[in-house]
Amino acid sequence: MDKRIIPLAIGGLGIGTTEFTIMGLLPDIAQSLHINIPEAGHLISAYALGVVVGAPLLIGSSVKFPPKKVLIGLMILFTIFNVLSAVVPDYSTMLLMRFLSGLPHGAFFGVGTVVASKLAGKGKEALYISLMFTGLTVANLAMVPLVTYIGHTFNWRWYFAIVGVIGLITLLFLYLWLPAMPKKEDGHFLKELKFLRNKQSWYVLMITAIGFGGLFTWLSYITPLMTDVAGMKTSQMAYVMALVGGGMVVGNLAGGYLSDKIGAEKTSSLLLFLMMLALVGVFFLSQYQIPAMILTFLCGALAMSVSSPINIMMMKAAPNSEMMAAAFMQASFNVANALGAFLGGIPLAYGLPFTYPSLVGVGMTLIGLLICIRYIFVVRAIKQGQEKMIPECVTCDK
CATH class of the missing domain: 1.20.1250.20 (MFS general substrate transporter like domains)
Structure with a gap:
């Protein structure tokens, strides 16, 4: 695999892990935060709402910046909010953290999709995009079952801590391996929506x-x-x-x-x-x-x-x-x-x-x-x- 695409794949691994692991840990979270299962299910909805809201807003506000810096900024937000999710004391704060954790999700994949297609040689654009999404698929194959087991066995808060570590690893490889790309000089929020x-x-x-x-x-x-x-x-x-x-x-x-x-x-x-x-x-x-x-x-x-x-x-x-x-x-x-x-x-x-x-x-x-x-x-x-x-x-x- 082209090492330039690896940071995007690792980012996908972290995003997939935080998005899907919570489904298997809802009973543990509900018991710890003294809520019922339907209320715990709102944490899933809050993340999805964050994805829908964050995707256009964060992309629109970052179109004038170089893609590498945008991806690093998005992963910093992702890492911070997941780490904070590991220590929040109550349900209301957790609900807010899940919403904020979802904000960078769509924007990261949005920028990453374009970056992956530009890194690819002619005729390999779809393959490179699929390589980026490999992290998301590996999350479902390996990380979700593993982190679910750790959360059940020890404490559900380890789930968010592990995602935070993946975020830090992503940041390191984004900095080391993702090449710099020119920013979009004529970028504008309303123009992007055309x-x-x-x-x-x-x-x-x-x-x-x-x-x-x-x-x-x-x-x-x-x-x-x-x-x-x-x-x-x-x-x-x-x-x-x-x-x-x-x-x-x-x-x-x-x-x-x-x-x-x-x-x-x-x-x-x-x-x-x-x-x-x-x-x-x-x-x-x-x-x-x-x-x-x-x-x-x-x-x-x-x-x-x-x-x-x-x-x-x-x-x-x-x-x-x-x-x-x-x-x-x-x-x-x-x-x-x-x-x-x-x-x-x-x-x-x-x-x-x-x-x-x-x-x-x-x-x-x-x-x-x-x-x-x-x-x-x-x-x-x-x-x-x-x-x-x-x-x-x-x-x-x-």
Whole structure:
């Protein structure tokens, strides 16, 4: 791996660890802070809200600074707020710390996505973006189970301390290995938001929020699905989640490689179609343990495989506002998370089995696929229109 991309991957490792480990430590945190589980769940929502709010605000306020300095500044904020989370005395302060910890998340990946694409050689942009997201996938594969175990065994506050250490390591390698890049001289907050006037940008955001949200209908309810339907023991869920993480690692790299080979648009369409088939499989085959485990790995792989191509599509749709657009993509991924969990829970509220959230996911993924196909036709029509204008301009000049 190109050592220049390693600081971004380590940053992703820290972000993934702080975002997902809390789900397994909610009972410990609730007991320590004298709150109930639903109240502890608000700590997850507070972090997600921080991501949505922080992504555009921090990117918009830093567009005139060199990317390396911006990434270092964001990681300093991330590290400080996670370390403070390890020592806060009460629930209200913890809620605030989780919100503040989420602020740099989207902005870090937004800037990092653009930096990774510029570090790559021509034709390797998606691969380098996937390498940055490798840290996020490794967090799900290894760090989340490990830190969850440490938090359960010793004290949940060690979870935030470990994330703080990862933040410090990220800062060191950002300083040593990430090359300096020129700042954007004409950057301005309102100018960066102009990409929202482009309908292609909205297509990509909708593909992410709706199509990618289909997989969160499955992931949000994976524990009752695997225990109540597939017959797994609760004690085996750590292995199930490691299988999800392993799929994410493989899918992330495969999605980047495939995108560079056949193009981001074709890759995204293909992967959305495969997601739909996988979720159909979850609905019909989850009662059988071996097929359920295979589908767990496949869904994990497909969950991360879209990250690189969909980010490439967004950068193409917003050529002069790549960082802000990439930050909005992180906000859109969090909308997908919330939307998938909410819509997937509707059939459960009516007493239907735990296979039915995946059926909702099939519908969401199908909508995402149709929007992606529409996006391809819109982009093709724009290109054809531009090509027709070229000879006319030449004739006018003559």
